[in-house]
Amino acid sequence: RKEVEQDPGPFNVPEGATVAFNCTYSNSASQSFFWYRQDCRKEPKLLMSVYSSGNEDGRFTAQLNRASQYISLLIRDSKLSDSATYLCVVTNQAGTALIFGKGTTLSVSS
Amino acid sequence: EAGVAQSPRYKIIEKRQSVAFWCNPISGHATLYWYQQILGQGPKLLIQFQNNGVVDDSQLPKDRFSAERLKGVDSTLKIQPAKLEDSAVYLCASSLVGHGNTEAFFGQGTRLTVV
Numbered sequence A: 001r002k003e004v005e006q007d008p009g010p011f012n013v014p015e016g017a018t019v020a021f022n023c024t025y026s027n028s029a030s031q032s033f034f035w036y037r038q039d040c041r042k043e044p045k046l047l048m049s050v051y052s053s054g055n056e057d058g059r060f061t062a063q064l065n066r067a068s069q070y071i072s073l074l075i076r077d078s079k080l081s082d083s084a085t086y087l088c089v090v091t092n093q094a095g096t097a098l099i100f101g102k103g104t105t106l107s108v109s110s
Numbered sequence B: 001e002a003g004v005a006q007s008p009r010y011k012i013i014e015k016r017q018s019v020a021f022w023c024n025p026i027s028g029h030a031t032l033y034w035y036q037q038i039l040g041q042g043p044k045l046l047i048q049f050q051n052n053g054v055v056d057d058s059q060l061p062k063d064r065f066s067a068e069r070l071k072g073v074d075s076t077l078k079i080q081p082a083k084l085e086d087s088a089v090y091l092c093a094s095s096l097v098g099h100g101n102t103e104a105f106f107g108q109g110t111r112l113t114v115v
Helices: none
Strands: A004-006 A011-014 A019-025 A033-038 A044-050 A055-057 A060-065 A070-075 A084-091 A098-100 A104-109 B005-007 B010-013 B019-024 B031-037 B044-050 B053-056 B065-068 B075-079 B088-095 B110-114
Touching: A004 A084, A011 A019, A019 A084, A019 A104, A033 A060, A033 A070, A044 A055, A044 A060, A070 A084, A098 B044, B005 B088, B010 B019, B019 B088, B019 B110, B031 B075, B044 B065, B044 B075, B075 B088
Parallel strands: A011 A104, B010 B110
Antiparallel strands: A004 A019, A019 A070, A033 A044, A033 A084, A055 A060, A060 A070, A084 A098, A084 A104, B005 B019, B019 B075, B031 B044, B031 B088, B044 B053, B065 B075, B088 B110
């Protein structure tokens, strides 16, 4: 089983749509969780951290279920500028480095 | 604030040749990472430094890859000899401390093509 698994994608949605990405991780000892965004041919950048209580940043909501080892990202009112690859990220067992999923590609069209 | 600097941006070499990549992290960042990102995949950790010491190099193919971080600042990653499957983007990242709950900042990467 891979350490971090994400929805295969790609997701093609119209502007204004709500889209959800799911992610599962295998190491129950992982302590920190993130979503990174990577634009085409660019470097990954932190989108948001994910907390057990859930957290929201504008149109973006992240949820964590430790019991199920499941992370989600919800994007409401999608914009053209949201088109990118979204990477689910967890820390390694030592808690010192980031383990990335394969990424899910989102394409928002007008 | 200057970001993570990497060079070169692009490199094309023949298989069995050698290549080196350079990274200058954000000033004051103790932790430096090298990741390999193959097309269509997420970044894969190759090696992590804390200052000038290696924290994790468990996924570094040590028969052909080497990395160093002299003086705890700049770092170089070398491949010798290169194989076709080494074609990828090599990303350097840095963070303030070595805990995973601090943000990692990435450089623009070096795109390596092995022919």
